[in-house]
Amino acid sequence: xxxxxxxxxxxxxxxxxxxxxxxxxxxxxxxxxxxxETTLPRVDAVLLPGGFSYGDYLRCGAIARFSPVMADVVAxxxxxxxxxxxxxxxxxxxxxxxxxGVLLRNEGLTFQCRDVNLRxxxxxxxxxxxLVGQTLRLPIAHAEGNWFADPETVARVEGEGQVxxxxxxxxxxxxxxxxxxxxxxxxxVGLMPHxxxxxxxxxxxxxxxxxxxxxxxxxxxxxxxxNA
Amino acid sequence: MTPGTHDVITDELVQQHGxxxxxxxxxxxxxxxxxxxxxxxxxxxxWSEHCSYKSSRIHLGRLPTTGPRVLIGPGENAGxxxxxxxxxxxxxxxxxxxxxxxxxxxxxxxxxxxILRDVFTMGARPMALMDSLxxxxxxxxxxxxxxxxxxxxxxxxxxxxxxxxxxxxTRFDRSYDGNCLVxxxxxxxxxxxxxxxxxxxxxxxxxxxxxxxxGRDGIHGATMASTEFGEGSEEKRPTVQVGDPFQEKLLLxxxxxxxEGTAIVGIQxxxxxxxxxxxxxxxxxxGRGLLLRLDQVPMRETGMVPYELLLSESQExxxxxxxxxxxxxxxxxxxxxDLSVAEIGEVTDDGVWRCTWHGEEVAAIPVAVLTDAAPKxxxxxxxxxxxxxxxxxxxxxxxxxLLVVLADPDISDKQWIWRQYDHQVxxxxxxxxxxxxxxxxxxxxxxxxxxxxxxxxxHVYLDPFVGxxxxxxxxARNLACVGATPVGLSDCMNFGNPQKPEIMWQFARSVDGxxxxxxxxxxxxxxxxxxxxxxxxxxxxxxxxxxxxxxLYEGPTPGVRARFSEGxxxxxxxxxxxxxxxxxxxxxxxxxxxxxxxxxxxxxAERALHVALRALVAGGVVEVAHDLSDGGLLVALAExxxxxxxxxxxxxxxxxxxxxxxxxxxxxxYRPGARDRVSxxxxxxxxxxxxxxxxxxxxxxxxxxxxxxxxxxxGHSFPDWLAGTSPTR
Numbered sequence: 001x002x003x004x005x006x007x008x009x010x011x012x013x014x015x016x017x018x019x020x021x022x023x024x025x026x027x028x029x030x031x032x033x034x035x036x037e038t039t040l041p042r043v044d045a046v047l048l049p050g051g052f053s054y055g056d057y058l059r060c061g062a063i064a065r066f067s068p069v070m071a072d073v074v075a076x077x078x079x080x081x082x083x084x085x086x087x088x089x090x091x092x093x094x095x096x097x098x099x100x101g102v103l104l105r106n107e108g109l110t111f112q113c114r115d116v117n118l119r120x121x122x123x124x125x126x127x128x129x130x131l132v133g134q135t136l137r138l139p140i141a142h143a144e145g146n147w148f149a150d151p152e153t154v155a156r157v158e159g160e161g162q163v164x165x166x167x168x169x170x171x172x173x174x175x176x177x178x179x180x181x182x183x184x185x186x187x188x189v190g191l192m193p194h195x196x197x198x199x200x201x202x203x204x205x206x207x208x209x210x211x212x213x214x215x216x217x218x219x220x221x222x223x224x225x226x227n228a
Numbered sequence: 229m230t231p232g233t234h235d236v237i238t239d240e241l242v243q244q245h246g247x248x249x250x251x252x253x254x255x256x257x258x259x260x261x262x263x264x265x266x267x268x269x270x271x272x273x274x275w276s277e278h279c280s281y282k283s284s285r286i287h288l289g290r291l292p293t294t295g296p297r298v299l300i301g302p303g304e305n306a307g308x309x310x311x312x313x314x315x316x317x318x319x320x321x322x323x324x325x326x327x328x329x330x331x332x333x334x335x336x337x338x339x340x341x342x343i344l345r346d347v348f349t350m351g352a353r354p355m356a357l358m359d360s361l362x363x364x365x366x367x368x369x370x371x372x373x374x375x376x377x378x379x380x381x382x383x384x385x386x387x388x389x390x391x392x393x394x395x396x397x398t399r400f401d402r403s404y405d406g407n408c409l410v411x412x413x414x415x416x417x418x419x420x421x422x423x424x425x426x427x428x429x430x431x432x433x434x435x436x437x438x439x440x441x442x443g444r445d446g447i448h449g450a451t452m453a454s455t456e457f458g459e460g461s462e463e464k465r466p467t468v469q470v471g472d473p474f475q476e477k478l479l480l481x482x483x484x485x486x487x488e489g490t491a492i493v494g495i496q497x498x499x500x501x502x503x504x505x506x507x508x509x510x511x512x513x514x515g516r517g518l519l520l521r522l523d524q525v526p527m528r529e530t531g532m533v534p535y536e537l538l539l540s541e542s543q544e545x546x547x548x549x550x551x552x553x554x555x556x557x558x559x560x561x562x563x564x565x566d567l568s569v570a571e572i573g574e575v576t577d578d579g580v581w582r583c584t585w586h587g588e589e590v591a592a593i594p595v596a597v598l599t600d601a602a603p604k605x606x607x608x609x610x611x612x613x614x615x616x617x618x619x620x621x622x623x624x625x626x627x628x629x630l631l632v633v634l635a636d637p638d639i640s641d642k643q644w645i646w647r648q649y650d651h652q653v654x655x656x657x658x659x660x661x662x663x664x665x666x667x668x669x670x671x672x673x674x675x676x677x678x679x680x681x682x683x684x685x686x687h688v689y690l691d692p693f694v695g696x697x698x699x700x701x702x703x704a705r706n707l708a709c710v711g712a713t714p715v716g717l718s719d720c721m722n723f724g725n726p727q728k729p730e731i732m733w734q735f736a737r738s739v740d741g742x743x744x745x746x747x748x749x750x751x752x753x754x755x756x757x758x759x760x761x762x763x764x765x766x767x768x769x770x771x772x773x774x775x776x777x778x779x780l781y782e783g784p785t786p787g788v789r790a791r792f793s794e795g796x797x798x799x800x801x802x803x804x805x806x807x808x809x810x811x812x813x814x815x816x817x818x819x820x821x822x823x824x825x826x827x828x829x830x831x832x833a834e835r836a837l838h839v840a841l842r843a844l845v846a847g848g849v850v851e852v853a854h855d856l857s858d859g860g861l862l863v864a865l866a867e868x869x870x871x872x873x874x875x876x877x878x879x880x881x882x883x884x885x886x887x888x889x890x891x892x893x894x895x896x897x898y899r900p901g902a903r904d905r906v907s908x909x910x911x912x913x914x915x916x917x918x919x920x921x922x923x924x925x926x927x928x929x930x931x932x933x934x935x936x937x938x939x940x941x942x943g944h945s946f947p948d949w950l951a952g953t954s955p956t957r
Contacts, residue, residue: 011566012474014390018655021671036564050653052388055474111383111648141387141650197652202669202785204652204660 002029003219006043010035010064015050022196026212028221035067044219045082046073048089060144061091082126083188087142090190099181099190100157101149107173111143117168118179122161125186126218127211136207138193145192147174165191245272251603258601266535266590273501277760280602283726284758287739295752297715305346307754309716310420318352319415321718321776323759327468328410332377336410337385337471341543343414345497348480351424351487352416356668357386359396359412360681360774364405366949374408383648388473392657393649394666395679399638406764411720411774426496428514428549431577433493438562438569439545440475441528446541475544482565491554498545504538506547508581512599517576520583526568534590609736610729618810618824626883627931635945636813639859644947658785664709664855678712678779685770687811687826692734693741695826696773700745701834701891702857703777708838709853711786711845712779719756719775724768726760734771748831788845790854791871792921797900801837801915802893807884813859814887833892840913849905852897862886864895869926869935876927877919
């Protein structure tokens with residue numbers, strides 16, 4: 001039976017459909033979850049999509065963390081369930097405190113939509129199984145992706161192997177070139193680049209596929225070679 | 229200028245409302261009485277150039293607007309063409325020039341917001357945006373700030389909405405110093421049997437207001453956009469609307485959700501002239517009257533009066549007409565999305581557009597008086613004096629000028645712009661910005677839509693008829709380079725003051741040139757808009773008909789690019805050229821940019837070229853296809869080397885051959901093994917092999933240039949200028 005993967009839609013999310021499409025391509029069953037739900041349906045993983053939740057009019061993600069569904073997402077993460085936040089989803093995870101750091105305005109002050117190279121590092125997570133050590137080319141599309149934390153947090157994150165994705169060529173001024181981090185337990189991951197945008201060769205790349213294959217394997221989905 | 233309800237209508241008040249004495253007399257005649265101040269405000273916007281098309285309407289009728297694919301032509305919020313298998317494309321291009329000059333960020337942002345609403349009002353989910361931009365000289369003190377503000381505004385709105393901006397074009401000329409152009413295009417996909425229209429249905433139907441509350445922003449925006457700029461234009465900032473893309477994203481999702489059901493009879497976005505224009509247009513199309521209870525309109529400021537409510541251009545608002553008994557469905561959906569929703573009126577059977585304020589009638593005007601009785605002018609036309617011919621250009625080393633041509637702001641790399649636009653959201657963008665045309669797939673089908681926008685004001689200035697026809701041909705050629713066949717065109721006619729006979733002549737000739745080329749190339753014009761009075765202190769812009777063309781490609785995703793790889797044979801389809809330099813970038817750089825006639829279009833050859841290009845691309849026969857346009861043959865070749873692979877070519881190195889901008893030409897490159905197949909598909913089309921790719925130099929005859937220098941000249945000039953680290957050229 002296919003694993004069920006929740007994709008939460010906040011008001012202003014705009015990569016939710018893209019994530020559901022990618023989840024389905026890799027044989028999993030995407031479950032759309034409206035942010036006003038107070039409990040998650042029975043799912044094997046939770047994904048928080050990119051976009052501009054609540055318009056990003058306060059700090060990015062600062063209002064979405066108070067959406068009714070988030071309490072249950074935090075509880076799901078606390079039980080060790082796999083949670084991935086992409087772009088605005090990453091920002092929401094930092095606002096909830098599920099992953100360390102904050103995301104500041106890009107150093108160049110403009111929105112950047114382009115490809116970046118990343119190295120997958122740190123300990124394995126449900127989203128980076130068999131990927132550690134690889135270099136991936138993935139798209140970014142954000143104005144606030146400049147990861148920042150106080151020196152103690154940076155040292156701890158580096159020391160505990162929580163840096164999952166590191167830019168090779170820093171596009172936004174992020175500390176230590178950090179593109180994605182996990183929590184200490186390793187089940188919650190946030191990253192700025194968009195793996196869901198590079199899972200089909202016709203769209204310019206397939207380097208995002210590994211993240212979804214890793215998720216499928218982690219939640220016991222039968223492996224398939226989805227790759228249109 | 230927010231008068232009370234009972235002011236006396238003075239000549240001054242009439243003038244402030246942009247109506248001429250003759251127009252006011254016409255108003256008195258058709259209304260049969262003096263208007264209230266509220267009614268005067270309503271007439272002022274409905275009879276403005278912006279809403280009534282009073283100077284342009286009689287000319288636009290000459291455009292071809294029908295065809296086997298056309299489901300909805302001009303007149304609705306956007307046009308719709310059938311794509312087969314139950315899919316249809318809904319698209320339109322619209323200007324937001326005047327507001328963008330006054331307040332670049334909000335002006336451009338709300339331009340994007342407006343065009344998005346035009347498309348999703350029809351029931352279509354937006355799938356792509358494009359922008360055509362014009363700015364003044366780089367050395368003009370306002371240009372840099374306008375570029376930054378406009379680009380940030382487009383990015384701010386489009387990115388937040390999650391609609392990819394997939395293509396665009398940006399050019400510069402001194403004529404735009406005091407009037408930038410911001411033309412925004414949107415295309416959406418709609419089931420061909422689920423298209424929504426702005427109509428009323430039967431009397432008794434309920435009128436709902438949904439979306440953001442009404443504020444005092446943008447009052448008289450339509451009137452402002454119907455006049456020239458002069459001293460004090462900056463003071464018009466309060467007439468510019470303020471955008472809220474987050475509200476619009478919610479509005480989009482809520483409207484599409486409600487459209488899944490059957491509650492909606494008609495739906496209309498509130499754009500220029502806000503509540504007035506949207507309600508009058510709906511009533512006009514439905515052939516009914518309408519009653520609006522203005523006190524029921526959701527407001528975001530206190531103390532607002534009917535005059536303001538009717539003329540506000542607050543963004544992110546819609547009017548929806550439903551059958552009685554379906555109210556709860558509307559309330560449920562819009563409350564789910566935390567949007568304002570209010571029943572504000574109903575459809576009536578007397579043909580009168582009526583507004584009340586706490587029970588008191590403040591306006592009652594027959595709908596036909598506002599729409600059909602609007603002034604319509606056949607303004608005088610006069611051809612301007614003939615322009616000087618292009619003199620013989622003396623240049624000892626045309627090839628040596630390549631890097632200067634590549635660094636020209638009209639040609640150089642605009643990544644700085646399009647990297648600020650999310651061009652991949654939606655995961656359908658197959659060919660991205662920077663190519664001849666963008667290509668976006670429709671998930672779950674073999675269908676792809678090609679998108680291109682283009683306009684060359686210099687060619688149009690030299691000859692509005694030929695110049696505009698050439699642009700139509702070039703758009704179709706760009707689409708052919710990604711394998712797409714044109715299905716429709718949207719036009720955004722940016723011109724000066726139509727009360728000047730020479731401007732009116734430019735406009736009429738431009739329409740006729742577009743009409744001829746569209747007929748010859750089978751491209752219906754399905755939507756568009758007109759922006760006149762693009763003048764400052766009496767000086768008009770180059771006539772700039774902004775064209776946005778959409779094409780359809782069906783099949784596996786084509787692998788074609790506009791960059792060389794090693795070991796390809798390169799051919800030029802079309803003639804090496806007559807060396808048509810008049811109107812070219814090269815001639816301008818030599819100091820002659822308003823001289824001679826633009827290159828002519830030969831439709832038979834042009835059509836044959838498009839057919840051959842599409843077959844070559846669709847069949848996967850060629851690896852490279854690239855249109856020849858600005859900068860001519862040498863610039864097209866140089867652009868193909870930007871990935872670092874050069875080539876050796878053999879043709880004459882005179883200025884005409886290198887930089888001539890004749891139409892009807894394109895470059896292709898293919899593996900030598902594909903030569904026979906290429907020849908087969910090019911049967912009957914003139915073409916010649918001009919060289920081979922490889923190495924790190926671009927060589928023509930015995931002249932060469934390092935491709936790294938090509939990339940540097942092309943890539944650095946625009947960002948360096950923005951950063952202020954380069955001279956202005």
